[in-house]
Amino acid sequence: MNFKYVDIHSHLQMSEYDSDREAVLMRMKEAGVATIVVGVDYETSLQAVEMAERNENIYACVGLHPKDNLTEVFDVEAYRKLVQNPKVVAIGECGLDFFRLEGNSGKVEEIKAQQKKLFIQQIELAIETDKPLMLHCRDAYREVLDILIPYKKQVGDKIRGNVHFFAGDVATAREFIELGFTVSFTGVVTFARNYDEVIRSIPLESILSETDAPFVAPAPYRGKRNEPAYVVEVVKKLAEIRSEDPEKVRTQLLENVRRVFGI
Secondary structure: OOOOEEEEEEOOOOHHHOOOHHHHHHHHHHHOEEEEEEOOOHHHHHHHHHHHHHOOOEEEEEOOOHHHOOOOOOOHHHHHHHHOOOOEEEEEEEEEEOOOHHHOOOOHHHHHHHHHHHHHHHHHHHHHHOOOEEEEEEOOHHHHHHHHHHHHHHHHHHOOEEEOOOOOOHHHHHHHHHOOEEEEEOHHHHOOHHHHHHHHHOOHHHEEEOOOEOOOOOOOOOOOOOOHHHHHHHHHHHHHHHOOOHHHHHHHHHHHHHHHHOO
16 A cells, blocks of 8 residues: 555546646645545546546546436446446445425425435445445435435445545434444535534544545635645544544544455
């Protein structure tokens, strides 16, 4: 392993990097950072796999985002083929996103039902292929848990993974941890204090670091395009919030990534 940090959730295949992607990759290497490039649909999942094949410090996560299920039908066979690539370490990002559904007048329940069906398809693919889930959960933590809990009872440790961009409370974090999930935090923790209680209250073994690049750059880069190298700032801040030695936090987060994603 030739990296010191892992950004477990980025979107380096997005067009925001088209003009200088190689420079971004070089800064990652110089900072000792690896990343999991996450798909939101089939095209971006395929791009993630291709990037992972070309770069030693990039891994891929393939899946269909809940907000993209209106424009793409989930082709389980196509995703199953992608998962066969050894650089694919997870299924997702998948889950439920009930944020701002009110604008879809009269269709809210229909959209929720479609999202749940898609989520279940990806859970079953993860169980079949023995891969962890990369969960996207917005305004729907209870609903996601209610779907996962029966599967956990049926298949045990085959249900596992990480809750990306966690923004819930301590009790919710603990429910996910009980199910065998970690929770990850982004650069938002460097400037917003409403994550501190959760970060302090849960075991370090249950925490991962991410950028969600190109979004939500951490201080001191706030307002700029984010990139995986900036995950170093997230890890530093997690250590500061927990009042723990930064090197201890860094090494434990690496161990957590190995355990969850097999990297």
